[in-house]
Amino acid sequence: MEARAPRPRGRLPNPNLTMELDVPLAALIDDPQGVLSALPNEPQRYHRDPLAFEYLLTRAGVDALIDRECLARQYLAVFKDGGRVDPRAYGTADQLMPRRGSMRQYLNDGHTVSLRGLQKLLPPIAGLCADVEQETGFQVHANAYYTPPGRSGLRYHYDPYVTLVVQLAGRKAWPVHPPLVENPVREHLSFTDIGFTDDQLRYLANTPPPLSYELEPGDVLWLPRGFVHAPHAVGDEPSLHLTLALKARTPHWLAERIVTDILDTAIRDPGMRAELAPSDLLDGTEGVVQAARDYLLGALLSMDTKQAAEGVRLAARHGTMPDVVSVTDR
Numbered sequence: 001m002e003a004r005a006p007r008p009r010g011r012l013p014n015p016n017l018t019m020e021l022d023v024p025l026a027a028l029i030d031d032p033q034g035v036l037s038a039l040p041n042e043p044q045r046y047h048r049d050p051l052a053f054e055y056l057l058t059r060a061g062v063d064a065l066i067d068r069e070c071l072a073r074q075y076l077a078v079f080k081d082g083g084r085v086d087p088r089a090y091g092t093a094d095q096l097m098p099r100r101g102s103m104r105q106y107l108n109d110g111h112t113v114s115l116r117g118l119q120k121l122l123p124p125i126a127g128l129c130a131d132v133e134q135e136t137g138f139q140v141h142a143n144a145y146y147t148p149p150g151r152s153g154l155r156y157h158y159d160p161y162v163t164l165v166v167q168l169a170g171r172k173a174w175p176v177h178p179p180l181v182e183n184p185v186r187e188h189l190s191f192t193d194i195g196f197t198d199d200q201l202r203y204l205a206n207t208p209p210p211l212s213y214e215l216e217p218g219d220v221l222w223l224p225r226g227f228v229h230a231p232h233a234v235g236d237e238p239s240l241h242l243t244l245a246l247k248a249r250t251p252h253w254l255a256e257r258i259v260t261d262i263l264d265t266a267i268r269d270p271g272m273r274a275e276l277a278p279s280d281l282l283d284g285t286e287g288v289v290q291a292a293r294d295y296l297l298g299a300l301l302s303m304d305t306k307q308a309a310e311g312v313r314l315a316a317r318h319g320t321m322p323d324v325v326s327v328t329d330r
């Protein structure tokens with residue numbers, strides 16, 4: 001894989017913004033350098049001129065996407081009172097587009113329409129996500145949530161990534177509880193897999209949220225992963241917000257990158273591709289396990305950590321470990 005050309009960084013193409021920003025996160029949060037050094041472990045609220053975000057997405061823009069039927073099914077999800085509408089309700093699986101008029105009808109009926117994966121659809125959002133990926137090394141995706149006045153889309157839940165909420169139009173209230181699961185990640189402890197226990201549900205039903213935010217246009221909320229939230233629109237206007245999801249890199253991710261690279265190298269060694277005799281595999285199992293352990297230990301101990309670090313940096317910014325760079329000698 002070829003390294004991507006460096007992107008121009010952090011220039012908001014909004015003529016109303018007089019400040020030139022050198023770092024993409026500075027467009028969204030205060031003290032980005034501090035955040036890059038140590039991620040906030042409590043929610044943080046920031047504010048920007050709402051005009052600064054108009055280039056990303058506006059309510060009129062979302063209305064046009066919906067009413068001109070520009071959004072394919074893969075970019076849509078519909079929620080109401082905590083439940084997700086089965087996509088088959090607005091078209092059959094082999095149809096590219098939702099049934100005509102269905103999204104406007106859902107909004108009129110009090111549903112939240114979510115625009116998913118906007119980093120693949122809208123160039124300004126693609127640029128912002130790519131810039132934040134380059135700056136943080138975290139994988140970033142963007143969804144928007146369009147909620148009619150007074151309605152909610154999702155009940156209490158948590159997400160396995162940092163949620164950076166950008167309020168674009170209307171107002172939304174965010175009751176927030178501290179995490180009930182430490183450092184959730186999608187692969188192992190995603191809320192959608194495990195949900196809440198009965199005790200946790202009772203706690204949430206009977207405990208006022210210790211934190212609460214009411215976001216207005218231009219407000220930005222940094223919600224660390226795991227914080228439990230149930231946003232709902234307030235006031236007379238529909239609420240529109242953009243969520244940037246920053247999937248944090250973890251020591252587990254780092255170890256996985258390194259071991260994956262060792263195994264990618266190992267497959268080139270005919271000795272590592274030789275058959276194991278059934279007797280060794282099933283009876284002398286401990287011996288073959290020790291041999292595999294010794295191979296991995298040898299590869300780890302001979303690893304060129306400087307080269308490995310370069311590979312990890314590239315993998316963090318590109319989302320995968322590029323195969324042009326190895327953490328071991330080739």
Ligand SMILES: [Fe+2]
Binds near residue numbers: 157158159163229
């Ligand atoms: Fe969420």
